[in-house]
Amino acid sequence: MSQPVLVVRDLVYAYAKHQPVLNGITFSLQSGDRVALMGATGSGKSTLLENMMGLKQPQSGKILVNNIPVETPNLAQIRRFIGFGFQDANDQLFMPTILEDITFGPRNYGVANAIAIDKARELLAEFGLEAFANRSAHELSGGQRRLAALATILALEPDILILDEPTTGLDPGWRRKLAQVLLNWQGKVLLIASHDLRWLGKVTQRALVLSQGKIAIDGEIQPLLKDAVTLEGLGLPVDW
């Protein structure tokens, strides 16, 4: 088997003066994996993602990205490999125009302006947002803003794309559009935390389910989505 892109080993994380939220998490992600991170509210999905990005430091255990430990001295290098979509797209759009938002990251990393602009226009065309290139984020709808924010991440060509609740507030048309964009994405690993189980079933193949501080399930998503009893037991009732 090829070298894993991301490894999480025996991870323990507790907020100050609380019992651990993550209590011995182990899994690895290989190139080509498209993974749903599932779990009831408060099960620790966002906490796990923040540990992966080095935004939180675990009490024990290890996280490796492309074999490099996620630790303070390596964070700049690690973040070059990972694209992370925040729940609020507005956090990612802060330039006067969408085109400048999308070219900002690559230019910061030394990509020539003309190349960054070509890439940005390509992404905008793919997302159906060409007409908005020179508009500000304030003039976009919630769905358009979400896709524009995703374009700012994909412009950096991450190996790993991590999204936290990407469909919140999107209507069915935009949920489908977002799914299509993600299905076309060519990076190595896609990891999405969401409560939107049916949508996850269209975009991902593998499910990791967090429950009581552990990975309760690591397996194919389709059989799990059909197993209402197991889902119910994990605090994930279907159709609610």
Ligand SMILES: Nc1ncnc2c1ncn2[C@@H]1O[C@H](COP(=O)(O)OP(=O)(O)OP(=O)(O)O)[C@@H](O)[C@H]1O
């Ligand atoms: N700053 C904090 N201090 C103490 N406890 C916290 C803090 N942030 C989160 N928690 C607790 O950690 C647990 C996990 O929270 P987390 O946000 O990671 O869960 P989640 O699975 O992402 O939830 P949701 O599905 O609602 O987004 C929850 O019990 C939460 O109350």
